[in-house]
Amino acid sequence: MTNRPFDHHRQAALALLNQCPKLSHKEAGFCGHVCVADVLSDRQRDWLIQLLSRHGLPTLAEGDA
Numbered sequence: 001m002t003n004r005p006f007d008h009h010r011q012a013a014l015a016l017l018n019q020c021p022k023l024s025h026k027e028a029g030f031c032g033h034v035c036v037a038d039v040l041s042d043r044q045r046d047w048l049i050q051l052l053s054r055h056g057l058p059t060l061a062e063g064d065a
Helices: 009-019 025-036 042-054
Strands: none
Touching: 009 025, 009 042, 025 042
């Protein structure tokens, strides 16, 4: 896996779902929502970035959401 930031929040959420089998039910549900969301609120974007960091994945590129 590269350390290059994800270009879009949907890519980031799918990576979490596909590569992190130990997500909590709440985290997985959130990622499912993010996969279909057109835009994210600031709080949603912040939590997605926290989840990516917690699970060792690259961050989200600036400007996405």
